[in-house]
């Protein structure tokens with residue numbers, strides 16, 4: 001092959017590729033970096049991280065050319081939420097533990113400022129009534145109980161007097177192999193810590209605590225909803241959604257970036273919005289960035305109760321959560337229930353070799369598709385699988401592998417287009 005001919009082919013490929021609307025990885029990384037930046041405070045409720053993230057996403061919706069049903073794409077709602085607005089301190093024996101790295105709060109923890117004697121919980125209390133009787137006699141008021149995480153679940157099976165006694169302690173230290181934060185709409189009477197086993201000084205006799213916890217009632221947060229009107233069947237709707245909230249901060253200096261969960265899914269949603277903003281489909285596409293998913297699917301539950309259009313017009317919901325990997329393929333939650341659409345996805349993937357594997361599960365209440373399914377709206381929840389062990393901790397930072405982001409993008413678009421051209425309901 002002549003050199004000139006080769007150059008011609010390269011130029012030809014370059015120009016044809018640049019005419020295809022493809023995802024823009026520079027923008028993808030920019031979106032993920034911005035959502036995970038300290039200025040967004042982990043997209044939780046301390047320092048109004050949720051609102052800062054929502055404003056940013058509204059701007060992105062506008063840039064993608066989405067229309068709004070409301071003012072600024074916002075659908076407000078309220079929730080109770082337990083937050084830790086001040087910096088935390090925990091000293092066990094002589095060791096001062098580092099917040100975020102060596103200990104975190106249980107999301108439902110109450111506050112506690114003071115010190116206490118360390119009392120290991122005799123784990124026999126969970127199986128032996130004599131041990132429980134002996135425990136009930138120990139004065140634990142204001143002290144620090146220590147328990148291995150293996151036994152944590154048995155607390156809830158204790159008889160009432162056992163639980164009431166336990167709650168008299170000042171703090172409960174749960175020793176664990178992995179710190180996993182969350183979001184809670186309730187607050188316990190007791191301060192509850194997760195402490196990394198490796199950092200716990202076994203022989204310590206005393207602990208000093210400084211935790212302020214605030215149960216914020218009726219906190220105002222929001223979903224963001226934008227849409228692209230369908231060209232020929234605007235009354236048929238496909239919803240593409242991803243939650244933008246994450247776990248916020250513990251004080252000013254520790255925050256949970258939530259790169260994989262779910263800045264990656266929001267980035268995917270925005271790429272899809274950009275694509276169809278310029279090239280509308282026969283069906284209307286609705287894009288929703290849900291708030292308060294981590295607090296128990298609160299935003300999506302609210303939307304299904306107060307939808308901005310008749311829910312019955314919805315042909316399908318595509319929920320995106322965890323798009324940072326992909327080397328092990330993609331999971332389709334509800335794939336076992338909606339077999340026809342699952343077969344479409346498999347077929348699209350086999351023809352184009354977008355992803356190494358497509359797997360299916362049954363219904364699960366693990367993300368924002370759930371309340372749609374419960375309301376009879378067909379919904380899939382897609383997540384990519386691969387090597388990213390950082391879940392609900394401070395290490396879920398934006399250096400995601402994004403191995404199959406591009407393959408997933410193409411697969412989801414092909415699926416949406418197939419949904420939008422097969423007028424079956």
Ligand SMILES: [Zn+2]
Nearest residue numbers: 261262321322
């Ligand atoms: Zn998530």
